[in-house]
Amino acid sequence: MTDHLRLDLDDYLPYLVHRVGSALAARFTAETLARHDLSIAMWRVLAALSANGEQRQIDLAAMTSIDVSTLSRLVTRLVRRRLAIRRRSKSNSREVVVQLSPAGRALVERLIPVARNLEDTAIAGVSRKDLAVAKRLLRRMHGNMAGQP
Amino acid sequence: MTDHLRLDLDDYLPYLVHRVGSALAARFTAETLARHDLSIAMWRVLAALSANGEQRQIDLAAMTSIDVSTLSRLVTRLVRRRLAIRRRSKSNSREVVVQLSPAGRALVERLIPVARNLEDTAIAGVSRKDLAVAKRLLRRMHGNMAGQP
DNA sequence: TTACAACAGTTGCATTGGCAAGTAAACTGA
DNA sequence: TCAGTTTACTTGCCAATGCAACTGTTGTAA
Numbered sequence: 001m002t003d004h005l006r007l008d009l010d011d012y013l014p015y016l017v018h019r020v021g022s023a024l025a026a027r028f029t030a031e032t033l034a035r036h037d038l039s040i041a042m043w044r045v046l047a048a049l050s051a052n053g054e055q056r057q058i059d060l061a062a063m064t065s066i067d068v069s070t071l072s073r074l075v076t077r078l079v080r081r082r083l084a085i086r087r088r089s090k091s092n093s094r095e096v097v098v099q100l101s102p103a104g105r106a107l108v109e110r111l112i113p114v115a116r117n118l119e120d121t122a123i124a125g126v127s128r129k130d131l132a133v134a135k136r137l138l139r140r141m142h143g144n145m146a147g148q149p
Numbered sequence: 150m151t152d153h154l155r156l157d158l159d160d161y162l163p164y165l166v167h168r169v170g171s172a173l174a175a176r177f178t179a180e181t182l183a184r185h186d187l188s189i190a191m192w193r194v195l196a197a198l199s200a201n202g203e204q205r206q207i208d209l210a211a212m213t214s215i216d217v218s219t220l221s222r223l224v225t226r227l228v229r230r231r232l233a234i235r236r237r238s239k240s241n242s243r244e245v246v247v248q249l250s251p252a253g254r255a256l257v258e259r260l261i262p263v264a265r266n267l268e269d270t271a272i273a274g275v276s277r278k279d280l281a282v283a284k285r286l287l288r289r290m291h292g293n294m295a296g297q298p
Numbered sequence: 299t300t301a302c303a304a305c306a307g308t309t310g311c312a313t314t315g316g317c318a319a320g321t322a323a324a325c326t327g328a
Numbered sequence: 329t330c331a332g333t334t335t336a337c338t339t340g341c342c343a344a345t346g347c348a349a350c351t352g353t354t355g356t357a358a
Contacts, residue, residue, distance in 0.1 A: 004261070004262060004265075005258045005261055005262075006199070006200070006261070007196055007199060007200050007261050007264065007265075008200065009196065009197065009200045009201075009212070010288070011284065012264075012268065013268050013271065013272065013280075013283075013284065013287075014170070014173045014174075014177070014264070014267070014268060014271075015193075015196075016284060016287040016288065016291070017166055017169050017170045017173065017287065018170045018173075018174070018193075018214065019214055019287075019291055020166050020287050020290045020291050020294070021163070021166045021167045021170040022214035023214070023290075023291055023294040023295075024163045024166065024167075024290075024294065025163075025167070026214075027294055028163070039314090041314095044164075044167075047156055047158065047164075048158065050155070050156060051155070051156050051157065051158045052158075056336075056337095057336075057337065058335085058336060058337080063158070065167065065168055065171035065172070066315095067315075067316055067317085068336080068337070068338090069315085069316065069317080069318095069337085069338075069339080070314080070315055070316070071337095072336095072337060072338055072339085073314085073315090073338085073339090074314095076338095092323080092324075092335095092336085093322090093323065093324090094322065094323040094324065094335070094336050094337070095323090095335090095336060095337085096336075096337065109154045112153070112154055112155070112156050113153060113154075115156065115161075115163070116153075116156075118163070119161065119162050119163060121293060121294075122162065122163075122290045122293050122294060123162065123286075123289075123290060123293070124293050125289060125293070126286055126289060126290075130282050130285070130286055131162075131286070133279050133282045133283065133286075134162075134282065134283045134286045134287070135160065135162065135165060136279070137272070137275055137279055137280070137282075137283040138162075138165040138166065138168075138169050138283070139159070139165065140272075140274065140275060141169045141172075141173075141271045141272060141275075142165070142168055142169050142172055144270060144271050144272070144273050144274070145169070145172035145173065145176055145270075145271060146172075188344085190344090205306075205307095206306075206307065207305085207306060207307080215345095216345070216346055216347085217306080217307070217308090218307085218308075218309080218345080218346065218347080218348095219344075219345055219346070220307095221307060221308055221309085222308090222309090222344080222345090223344090225308095241306090241353080241354070242352090242353065242354090243305070243306050243307070243352065243353040243354065244305090244306060244307085244353090245306075245307065
């Protein structure tokens, strides 16, 4: 068969990215999130809230790559579990602002060191320089995708 | 707040990886797969079959990061659509072997150039050398995760 | 051999997820 | 100023997913 009709997955970037993403999510879920009864999606939302402070749901959705409708329900669950607070924006009453509750903040702060640890495990044996190159490339790729979503 | 309790997402590798993976999947789905009525998961299975030939479902599941039960049903759908063939293994009758049908192969061969194209778009402006570094790192990360799943 | 464990796959069940349609608020411009 | 559009969010519906339980097969070791 001619070569351009074959795809070597081990050299195909989308495959490599997806595989690593899945492995990271699976590990973090099994080793850490499960015992707190959190899904990986919940963790992403909590981490985004922690990193960027209170946000509208639409911004959270963009940050976490979660669909807005899914996110709406997810926030409902987080609120029910008293990990997040949702309120109507003062300045624009069609918007909703989500923020961490004290309990949510405490939980995230306990999880962040564990998350860092997993990252360290994942990149064991990689030079600081190569790591920087890879991060730059991933940011670049994301930028390149931003054209028409 | 002390620094180790904060997480800068734009510098956190699992976040960068997940974000890029989602963007790639969303683009490929919207621009290409949708018109063939394929999900991203179906594409991954077809691509894995194309790259590695006929396989047991358990191997396919590992290749695609799809749960075995989900994969079982997914293959059923592919078979119904005459894109794949499933048969009991001769040598070991508890195993099942999945392979592309001629129609499935034809479809994959039409999609592969498009997939390559998307990869090229994603890595536009990246040097060959940096790309190689990033791919090595992603393979390494996956290896580092393989410890206890 | 034969009991027991490990393996491959499938299915039941409940949860989750995404799309499309709906609600309500805030712009827009003529 | 007010009809039409856009924006932010929610909800109904159904497909897809994941876990656990189950079936059947193969491997193991006494």
